[in-house]
Amino acid sequence: MLVGFLLVCATVLAKDSGKTACEQKTGVCDGSLTTAGCATCTPAGSSQTCLTCTTSSHKIRPDEKGCISECPADVSTDVDGFCKCKSGYTPSTNGQTCEQKTGVCDGSLTTAGCATCTPAGSSQTCLTCTTSSHKIRPDEKGCISECPADVSTDVDGFCKCKSGYTPSTNGQTCEQKTGVCDGSLTTAGCATCTPAGSSQTCLTCTTSSHKIRPDEKGCISECPADVSTDVDGFCKCKSGYTPSTNGQTCEQKTGVCDGSLTTAGCATCTPAGSSQTCLTCTTSSHKIRPDEKGCISECPADVSTDVDGFCKCKSGYTPSTNGQTCEQKTGVCDGSLTTAGCATCTPAGSSQTCLTCTTSSHKIRPDEKGCISECPADVSTDVDGFCKCKSGYTPSTNGQTCEQKTGVCDGSLTTAGCATCTPAGSSQTCLTCTTSSHKIRPDEKGCISECPADVSTDVDGFCKCKSGYTPSTNGQTCEQKTGVCDGSLTTAGCATCTPAGSSQTCLTCTTSSHKIRPDEKGCISECPADVSTDVDGFCKCKSGYTPSTNGQTCEPSNTNKSGGLSTGAIAGIAVAAIIVVGGLVGFLCWWFLCRGKA
Structure with a gap:
């Protein structure tokens, strides 16, 4: 009862003093914050923020610089009247809402385990995972503990679907790409195929561990050994082999071998005839021997090279008589050359020289009378295994080097x-x-x-x-x-000339860039186009042309310059005519005068 009495008294005293039990904190707001609806604020200054709102039901907005009717949905949370931006969000420029931070993931991606993402939007995808050991799932819309086996590959933390696969609907695994296969291919185990038609082939198998068989018309558990190679899940027939009739393995290409080659182990051969040779061997691991007339278990060491299953003789060697190995090319060397390391030589005699060396890595020395480990530096050049002395040098007395x-x-x-x-x-x-x-x-x-x-x-x-x-x-x-030019040639630009005389011609021009003109009696700036050719500075008339009268160009050789007769011919005809006419007049005078007197 005493307690009740005291409470009543306290209430009465409070009313008498004009105060309630609680009151707002004092702190005058700057004008902009007051305008924005703030009632009380933190201490004045540029960083002043709202503490309470004039309208008690309002909320302090995300940037705390004013009040709004309610906190923005989805991107903020009401914390004791303060709108707090959710994780990954920050107050917008006007402070009234929240927007994603740069690299921030949308809610669904965050929920799916993404830590950072590409820019916001419907196509936003994960860049990293909240759990560092996790992998970005195939659709890149979340994270998973590990990449799905057999159908995807971990590429720098991203689960990438293998060839022929695409992300599943839930994005957490990979499934085969769609591409409807014809009935026979589906029955043969194909999951996806090339476009429909008679040439349709498999792209992927229903059983992911299976391989596409050699004819690409179905799937098999593994590629046939020895005759095929697994190339990205496709069984490719080796060289010399082709898919079998049922398409499940590879068989040697057809090409009937003559009896002797068949006996020698050849499976397929070039066209029949005396020059027929092996293409493949009955035993797939065997090699075609050096003469290509049979097969051997391996290529002869040191003297041959295995080139795609063919035993090719090395340089300086030729197939042996039985064709199973290689021997040095024939050309017996004299004793001194053999001692000096020569294997094969030119025909015997005092001028006999090396063709190849006993030690294949050695070089034929400068005098070609033996072999050395390497060509002498600075004074010789290795030309196809022969040490050739450089210009101005000759083989030394011992033949092993070169000297001036x-x-x-x-x-x-x-x-x-x-x-x-x-x-x-x-x-x-x-x-x-x-x-x-x-x-x-x-x-x-x-x-x-x-x-x-x-x-x-x-x-x-x-x-x-x-x-x-x-x-x-x-x-x-x-x-x-030197060669003094006559005056006319000097005037015409000649610098040096042939010996003096009426036939003297230019050799060089005073102006070095000028050319000697077609008649060679002077110089011009350039040879006449189309009718002449510049030959070492001389303008030579082309075929069918001759120097013109002034010598500076060329004109056709058959040009008729006087109506068909030269000046000399016309003059001769005129003189003859005068003589004939004069003689005739004289004869008539004699006839009429002298004979008349008689």
Whole structure:
């Protein structure tokens, strides 16, 4: 009773003081928050947020910068009057709702175990799983503990359906792709097939572990051994084999072998005749022997190579008489060459040389009188197993290397950089240079670092003067050939000419880019088109053309320039006519005057 009395008193006192038992926390809101419906707020400042709403039934919106009538459905939760964005969501720009965080998964994908996803939308798929050991299921719409066996492959955590399979309806496994098979193929175990028709074949098998048989018209438990290969679930017949009549295995291709080849183990052969050879062997593991006239258990070691089941003799070897092995090509070597490592040689005699070496990896030495382990560096080149001396070098005395060609140079040529020379005498010239990168100068009396540009050409290390040029006095460059041109040719642009006289013609032009005109009596900027050809700077008239009167172009050879008669012919005819007429007049005068007096 005492307790009840005290409660009544407390209530009365509270009413008397003008206060209720509970009141809102004080905290004045900034204008924008007040406008947005906030009643009380956190302390003032840029980060100030709502604590309560003016309308008591309203909720504090997701960004806490105002109030809304109710929390946005599906994306937020009402927590004591505060709209809290669900996991994976964040307040929107206007703060009134929630939107997915970048990489955030929609509810169904989150429920299915996805941790991160592609951008939101109907095509959104998993990128990673909440449980790190889990795999992204075949339809990429969730996660599973492991990829479905036999029908999928784990590719970087994604369960990828195997060829011929597609994600199942629930996306958690893979099922065979649809592609209706004709009755016979369905009966033969095919699950999916190529388009219908007489040529329809299997793509996948009803039993996933089965293989598509060699004729592709059904499925078998495994590919036939020795005669076929499993290629992505298809049994492919090996070379020389073809699908059997029932399509379940492979048999040798048909090609009837003559009796001797059949006896020698051949199963199929080239067309009948004296040159018939094996294509395949009766025993599939056997090899076709070197002469291709039978089969052997394996190719002869060291002397042959297995090339797709054919025993091919190595270089320098030929099939033996019985065809079962390979022997060195015939060509008996003299004793010294045999001792030097030669296996086969050219015909006997003092000039006999090696063709092949006893040790197949060895090379024929520079003098071709024996074999060495490798060609001498810098001075020789390996040409098909023969050590060929480089330009300016010759085989050494022992034949095992190459040395510079002998030919002692006179003092002046040695001083000028020559290493080897032609025989001694006043006409001795360089053959090679002491410095290997140098070139033999135009007069061949010494060496220079490089051939003179524009006026010479490097021909195998020799600086050869271009047409119309000759070695200079010091021999180190080239200059235009001398030959004084007559006045008219000089005026016409000729620089050098043939010996003086009426038949003198141009050799070179004063302007180096100009061409010698068709009559060779002067120079022009370019050869006349269509009627001439530029031959080393000379304009040569084409067949059927001849130089024109002014010599600067070409005209047809049969041009009639005077109505069919030359000027000389016309003059001769005129003189003859005058003589005849004069004689006739004289005779008539004599006849009438002299005879009349008589």
